[in-house]
Amino acid sequence: MEVSRSKIMRGIPASPGIAVGKAHVLEMEELHVREKQVEPQDVEKEIERFKAALVTARKEIEELRETIGEELGQEQAKIFDAHLMILDDIVAVEKTTKAIREEKKNAEFVYRKTLSEIAEELDLAKDEHFRDSAADVRDVKRRVIRHLLQEPRRGLGKIEGQVVLLAHDLTPSEAVLMSKDTILGFATDSGGRTSHAAIMARSRGIPAVVGLKYATARIRAGDTIVVDGNRGIVDINPTEQALQEYMRRQQQFLDFEGMLVDIRELAAVTTDGRRIELSANIEMPEEVELALAKGAGGVGLYRTEFFYIRSARLPGEDEQYEAYREVAEKCYPYPVIIRTVDVGGDKFASYLGAARENNPFLGLRGIRFSLERQEIFKIQLRAIFRAAASGNVKLMFPMVTSLDELRQANLICSEVKEELKQRGLPFGENCEIGIMAETPATVMIADSLAREADFFSIGTNDLIQYTLAVDRGNEKIAYLYDPLHPAVLRSIKTLVDAGHRHDIWVGVCGEMCGDPVGAVILLGLGLDEFSVSPYLLPEIKTIVRSVSYADTRQLAEKAMCLSTAAEIRSFVEEKIVGKLPTFLSP
Ligand code: PEP
Ligand code: MG
Numbered sequence: 225m226e227v228s229r230s231k232i233m234r235g236i237p238a239s240p241g242i243a244v245g246k247a248h249v250l251e252m253e254e255l256h257v258r259e260k261q262v263e264p265q266d267v268e269k270e271i272e273r274f275k276a277a278l279v280t281a282r283k284e285i286e287e288l289r290e291t292i293g294e295e296l297g298q299e300q301a302k303i304f305d306a307h308l309m310i311l312d313d314i315v316a317v318e319k320t321t322k323a324i325r326e327e328k329k330n331a332e333f334v335y336r337k338t339l340s341e342i343a344e345e346l347d348l349a350k351d352e353h354f355r356d357s358a359a360d361v362r363d364v365k366r367r368v369i370r371h372l373l374q375e376p377r378r379g380l381g382k383i384e385g386q387v388v389l390l391a392h393d394l395t396p397s398e399a400v401l402m403s404k405d406t407i408l409g410f411a412t413d414s415g416g417r418t419s420h421a422a423i424m425a426r427s428r429g430i431p432a433v434v435g436l437k438y439a440t441a442r443i444r445a446g447d448t449i450v451v452d453g454n455r456g457i458v459d460i461n462p463t464e465q466a467l468q469e470y471m472r473r474q475q476q477f478l479d480f481e482g483m484l485v486d487i488r489e490l491a492a493v494t495t496d497g498r499r500i501e502l503s504a505n506i507e508m509p510e511e512v513e514l515a516l517a518k519g520a521g522g523v524g525l526y527r528t529e530f531f532y533i534r535s536a537r538l539p540g541e542d543e544q545y546e547a548y549r550e551v552a553e554k555c556y557p558y559p560v561i562i563r564t565v566d567v568g569g570d571k572f573a574s575y576l577g578a579a580r581e582n583n584p585f586l587g588l589r590g591i592r593f594s595l596e597r598q599e600i601f602k603i604q605l606r607a608i609f610r611a612a613a614s615g616n617v618k619l620m621f622p623m624v625t626s627l628d629e630l631r632q633a634n635l636i637c638s639e640v641k642e643e644l645k646q647r648g649l650p651f652g653e654n655c656e657i658g659i660m661a662e663t664p665a666t667v668m669i670a671d672s673l674a675r676e677a678d679f680f681s682i683g684t685n686d687l688i689q690y691t692l693a694v695d696r697g698n699e700k701i702a703y704l705y706d707p708l709h710p711a712v713l714r715s716i717k718t719l720v721d722a723g724h725r726h727d728i729w730v731g732v733c734g735e736m737c738g739d740p741v742g743a744v745i746l747l748g749l750g751l752d753e754f755s756v757s758p759y760l761l762p763e764i765k766t767i768v769r770s771v772s773y774a775d776t777r778q779l780a781e782k783a784m785c786l787s788t789a790a791e792i793r794s795f796v797e798e799k800i801v802g803k804l805p806t807f808l809s810p
Pocket of ligand 1 (some may be wrong): 565662683684
């Protein structure tokens with residue numbers, strides 16, 4: 225008798241929603257590449273064969289780009305531009321032809337080796353975006369090898385009925401072919417939140433969990449699978465009772481989604497009329513549309529370092545200008561807050577040449593890096609000020625810990641503006657310049673910083689880490705990382721009060737305002753703006769619209785008198801349960 229294997233696996237939530245269905249396991253694409261010797265007289269023919277495969281692959285990619293562009297829009301089609309760049313990579317092509325000629329090896333063997341080496345290098349990168357582009361390199365590699373071997377492609381087309389798709393990996397070009405009609409949800413062993421498959425799942429509204437490591441080894445075709453993209457869970461052959469619970473949650477999620485469409489156009493205003501700005505955090509220009517579709521009133525944090533990290537070289541002024549202008553224009557009349565590059569810490573780009581440090585989070589990070597590398601800083605500032613002529617752009621500096629840093633950065637801004645004036649280029653003369661408040665030092669000198677900054681945006685992710693001396697990425701001490709620690713709440717209150725005393729607005733762009741309890745407390749502490757991940761935005765707007773400002777003020781005041789995070793949490797939870805729609809209650 226077959227024993228049903230019930231098992232819960234945890235991965236990375238990549239696209240929200242819950243899917244229940246039969247598993248369709250996509251086998252690894254088997255491309256048998258054998259090493260063969262090429263006769264000296266056939267070497268040029270082999271090179272021709274390689275070049276012909278590149279041409280066929282190019283045609284295929286261009287066709288896909290066109291179809292996807294028409295069907296899903298130009299943003300989605302951009303992946304294929306990246307694929308064409310990989311295909312045309314002069315170093316890879318020359319290395320392959322040279323090896324065919326000198327080592328007299330067959331094209332598929334040599335090309336596989338060349339591109340595998342590139343992908344492996346990218347796998348080792350610290351940054352998620354680099355690691356994700358390894359999938360693109362492998363995608364191109366498989367496509368070219370498939371043509372060299374004249375093999376048919378692994379298809380999603382053979383799927384019958386509606387299924388939950390399981391794969392070790394989904395190539396970006398497979399991911400674009402996913403249709404909501406057949407793929408109820410998907411789960412992959414590899415991938416991250418920003419992998420292309422994850423981005424496409426989100427844009428199509430297909431629930432997904434990625435990074436499960438061993439899902440394909442544990443799941444068999446026909447197993448009943450639940451993909452809970454909200455919590456990053458995959459449940460294999462759940463019990464009847466668990467299944468009912470998932471169905472209930474699924475219905476709740478669908479009802480919630482339906483309701484959110486209705487609130488998209490509404491303001492984030494409390495029941496007694498306090499309005500807060502609710503904007504979105506983005507990392508890539510492509511995310512603006514999603515943010516606006518979710519009802520964002522602008523971009524509260526554009527983390528530009530991803531733009532740097534995704535490039536293989538330093539992005540030039542015009543390239544940056546185009547990206548920032550695109551975001552500013554799409555958002556207009558809403559504001560876009562562009563944060564200058566925050567490399568260092570856990571974010572690196574090898575071409576920036578930052579040396580390894582023993583304590584990178586306490587090292588050359590954020591504004592410190594920009595002030596050290598002013599030539600890079602100025603390029604970015606020029607691009608931002610120029611983009612500010614086309615929209616409502618504000619500028620902000622990360623990791624400011626002293627007034628000197630702010631003054632120095634402001635001085636460089638004035639120089640850059642003067643330069644643009646000399647060049648006769650239009651730029652945003654009155655672009656507001658604010659700072660991220662994310663260290664205890666910033667809190668302690670908030671008064672003097674507020675005199676010279678146009679706004680504060682509190683980066684709670686770092687503020688918590690530095691205030692509590694808890695590494696934000698270390699799972700061993702994650703239990704100590706508590707946004708409700710009284711030290712954190714007092715720091716936030718100090719920042720809000722100092723900002724308001726000097727008539728500047730104070731927002732939060734850390735994850736704390738994307739959590740129901742955190743959002744309620746922050747509201748009560750008097751914050752003027754929240755900037756959250758686009759997916760959390762409707763939920764947070766619902767919360768703001770469900771509570772009264774007077775109540776949250778009172779609640780925050782009382783919470784500030786309590787001594788521990790646990791006391792604060794239970795006090796706040798008790799008070800807000802019943803005030804929020806049931807599905808948002810903690
Ligand atoms: C923060 O620190 O809260 C923040 C928003 O910045 P980042 O997460 O990019 O460090
Ligand atoms: Mg930060």
